[in-house]
Amino acid sequence: MSTAQANTVEAWAASNPSGLAFIEGDRRLTWAELNEKANSLANGMAAKGVVAGDIVVLRTQIRIEWPILSEALAKLDCCLLALNWRLTPTETQYVLSNSRAKVFVCDDEDPSALLPAFDGLPIKLAVSIDRPAPGFVDFADLLNASAEPARFANSRPPLILYTSGTTGLPKGVAKPPIESDPAGIEYLADVARTRRGEVGGVNLLTLPLHHGAGPSQVWNAIRLGNPTILLRRFDPERALQLIQQYRVTNWVGVPTMYKRIAALPRAVLDSYDASSIRALSVGAAPVSYELKKWIIEYFGPSVLGEGYGATEVGMISYLPPEMQEKKPGSSGLPHKHVDISIRGSEGRELPRNRSGEIWVRTPLTIHAYLNGQPLGPDTLDANGFFRVGDVGMLDDEGYLFITDRAKDMIISGGVNIYPAEIEAAILRHPDVQDAAVIGIPDDEFGEQVMAFCELKPGHTASESAILDSCRDHLASYKRPKKLSIVGELPRNTMGKLLKRDLREPFWKGKDRNI
Incomplete structure (x- = not known):
């Protein structure tokens, strides 16, 4: 290929060279600068032996170098492995070994701590963005x-x-x-439509770049030729400042981010102008109807959409703004060429309005994990349906409702209890910002319900008061037997609660760990 294709960095560099492409703090990249730096980086990496087909690991936070790297890898025909920058050297070594990656790029403060992760592996180039380190090539030298x-x-x-x-x-x-x-083309077009991007918009990126949503936002903004504002570490008031300063039109956040904005004092919220927002998306974790109502009240009635997807199958369904209050709790209708099957414990399809495990078939459904064996029938059936691990139902109109994670289900005295319902009840308490419910060992019933709560900044509440508030909303067998107020619930970088971290102390040494 020797000419620029439409809607690419090369095309924007030719047609709009001085237009802003990416902004991070006081750093800016025009389309021409982005293309030139990506060319330099691609040539620099090629000189170090990087060739088409190589898997290149990008272990970075949200930063302006990421789109330069992404575009360089596109020019080199390399694969991009997006890696969580929080992984330990041991965890990193596992991914490098399992993926057979050849190139590694990081922005760690101490890159040398990662050198043991390369032992015995065919890493031909390691690059450090910020800190010089033995065994690493400086990013600036490649540029x-x-x-x-x-x-x-x-x-x-x-x-x-x-x-x-x-x-x-x-x-x-x-x-x-x-x-x-x-x-597949129609499916991708349908997913792109729900992102509601328009030429002339401005994108705010706060989601990590080792998850599918972050890269997708970057590439969608490039396709439209729109600038993207990068916020490396999420701060609720800083997000509002950027929305006002740059007249941001599109933002995708996880529930925790919206909750942190909602917890700001009303005077702070009222001091910012967020009227430029045309499209908000929320996903990656359960979203309470109370939180959705707050988002609609603050940002406007016609901007909030909700997407549901899974890494192995891509995006599954979407609930548009006009349906948020008509179908509260729903994750929307399936995308074009997506089929959803709700199945009982024996694998049989259930009728509408019955909850069961969700199986999904999309044009993006994988048939094996990277360098792994073909998936077995307990994960991928003969008709191409993938078991996503969530529990939900389809209503009479085909709208999907997610009720819980299958693996989070608590079985107490032979009764199935779904934590999401209990968490929703706890979140009704005015002082609670977030909640996580798990099952802990119980000699008599097998498991009992325990809750963990995170309070809103500046608020106080007793554990007993929060438990008492559940009485009107939950049957006695669902109510937590114990509740602990914690400073901060454990989450990953996408805002998902890490319930395994909460469970581990209780199930250590037990025969099973639910």
Whole structure:
């Protein structure tokens, strides 16, 4: 390829060279600068032996170098493995070994701590963005390479993600190429439509770049030629400042981010102008109807959409703004060419309005994890339906409702108890910002319900008062037997609660760990 394709960095560099592409703090990149730096970086990496097909690990926080790296990898026809920057050297070594990656790029404060992760592995180039370190090439040195010859990307780099490893070791997910499949093209177009991006918009990025949503936001903004504002570490008031300063039109957040904005004093909320927002999205964790109502009240009635997806299958469903109050609690209708099957414990399909495990088939459904064996029938059936691990139902109109994670279900005295229902009841208390419910060992019933609460900043409440508030909303067998108020609940970088961290002390040494 020797010419620029439409809606690419190369095309914007030619048609709008001085237009802003990315902004992080006081750092800015125009389309021309982004393209030139990506060319230099690609040539610099090629000189170090990087070739088409290599898997390149990007272990970075949200930063302006990420789109430069992404575009360089596209020009080199490399794969991009987005890695969580919080992983330990041992966890990192597992991913490097399992993926057979060849190149590693990081922005760690102490890159040398990661050197043991490379032992015995075919890493031919390790790059440090911020700190010089033995065994690492400086990112700045690679950028000093010539921007000539110019390179042109055929498409965005294939993205590889590793599952969070809530059950067993993390597994690599490389999405199958579907650009030549008519159904796949229609599916991707339908997903893109729900993101509600328009030419002339401004994107705010606060989601990590080792999750599918972060890269997707970057690439969607590039496709539209729109600028993206990068916020490395989420701060609720700073987010509002950026929305006002840059007239942000599109933002995707996780519930925790919205909760932190909602917890700001009313005077602070009223001091910012968020009227530029045209499209908000929320997902990656359960969203209470109370939180949705607050978002609608503050940001406006026609901006909030909710998406539901899974790493192994891509986006599954979407609930548009006009349905938020008509279908409270729903995750929407399935995307085009997506099929949803609700199944009982024996694997049989259940009728509408019955809760069961969710199985999904999309054009992006994987058939094996990276470098792994084909998936077995307990995960992928003969008709291509993938077991996503969530519990939910379809109503009479085909709207999907997620009720819980299958693995989070508590069985007490032979009765199935779903934590999401209990968490929703606890969140009704005016002093509670977030809640997590788990099952802990019980000699008589097998498990009993325990809750953990995080209070809103500046608020106080007793454990007994919060427990008492559940009496009107939960049957006695569902009510927590114990409740603990904690300073902060454990979460991953996408805002998902890490219930395994809460469970571990209680189940240590037990025969099973639910």
